[in-house]
Amino acid sequence: xxxxxxxxxxxxxxxxxxxxxxxxxxxxxxxxxxxxxxxxxxxxxxxxxxxxxxxxxxxxxxxxxxxxxxxxxxxxxxxxxxxxxxxxxxxxxxxxxxxxxxxxxxxxxxxxxxxxxxxxxxxxxxxxxxxxxxxxxxxxxxxxxxxxxxxxxxxxxxxxxxxxxxxxxx
Ligand SMILES: [Zn+2]
Numbered sequence: 001x002x003x004x005x006x007x008x009x010x011x012x013x014x015x016x017x018x019x020x021x022x023x024x025x026x027x028x029x030x031x032x033x034x035x036x037x038x039x040x041x042x043x044x045x046x047x048x049x050x051x052x053x054x055x056x057x058x059x060x061x062x063x064x065x066x067x068x069x070x071x072x073x074x075x076x077x078x079x080x081x082x083x084x085x086x087x088x089x090x091x092x093x094x095x096x097x098x099x100x101x102x103x104x105x106x107x108x109x110x111x112x113x114x115x116x117x118x119x120x121x122x123x124x125x126x127x128x129x130x131x132x133x134x135x136x137x138x139x140x141x142x143x144x145x146x147x148x149x150x151x152x153x154x155x156x157x158x159x160x161x162x163x164x165x166x167x168x169x170x
Contacts, residue, residue, distance in 0.1 A: 091134050097147040109156035109168075123155040135162035 031038075076083045106113050107126070114126040129152030130137075137143060152160070160168060 088128070092130075095134075095137050095141075095147055097130055097149040099149040100151075104151055106151065107153045107156050108150045109152050109160055112153070114151055114153060123153070123158075125154050126151050127154045127157045128152075129157050129160075132164035133160070133162045136164050 108129060108131070115124065116126065118125045129150045131148050131150060132140070132143065132145075137147070
């Protein structure tokens, strides 16, 4: 960068700072003077273009419907945990299971440790156990007891199926 360019930039910056207040004041005064005018202009513009905007967004939606569908499907494939979470929430509605806090490190069905290193598709991995199970709650919405989310091995959770603890035979 040449010296004259640097000098000009410094000069511009100094000029900008020196006149900042005056410029702000001018803009403020201008805004107040023309407020009504601007409001009327904006309202007229909005009225004239309202349908246009609506039509445009509808056309955009139609044009990009397939694209959006593919995008959504790709997003779900990339974020299986979000999709699982979404499905879980839909299944659980309208009940609320309280998550054990602190979260235990053992399975509430067999009592053995859950190794966090074991992951899908290992049946020994940890899963979110609903007690009573979601399917059971949907059949017994009148149940007034506590609902808890707790760790369970996947295999234990699957064997338990839709039975609450008290229906399990030891
Ligand atoms: Zn277990």
